[in-house]
Amino acid sequence: MATGSKGGARGGLARPVTPSADLAAITGSNPLPRSEVVSKMWDHIRKNNLQNPANKREILADDKLKKIFGGKDRVSMFEMNKHLSNHLK
Numbered sequence: 001m002a003t004g005s006k007g008g009a010r011g012g013l014a015r016p017v018t019p020s021a022d023l024a025a026i027t028g029s030n031p032l033p034r035s036e037v038v039s040k041m042w043d044h045i046r047k048n049n050l051q052n053p054a055n056k057r058e059i060l061a062d063d064k065l066k067k068i069f070g071g072k073d074r075v076s077m078f079e080m081n082k083h084l085s086n087h088l089k
Helices: 021-027 034-047 063-068 077-085
Strands: 055-060 074-076
Touching: 021 034, 021 063, 034 063, 034 077, 055 077, 074 077
Parallel strands: none
Antiparallel strands: 055 074
16 A cells, blocks of 8 residues: 555556647646546636536537547547546556
8 A cells, every 4th residue: 555645546546647649738748647637627628618508417529629539529528538548648
């Protein structure tokens, strides 16, 4: 067990990952924990009003997000995590 951990990080959630160039446009290019990547994605989504008002679980893609979502115009918040995996090393 790692010292200094607060017991909440399961598996690789706390391990720093490196974002792809497309994802770095939102998160920055420095390695960061996956949880922080998701947090920065949500910051971007909220700041740009990209949640579907009729269905808050749906994310409407702007140009930056389309590159991450494989060209899709909209994805569910659950699908978003699957797409993020393709952009993390």
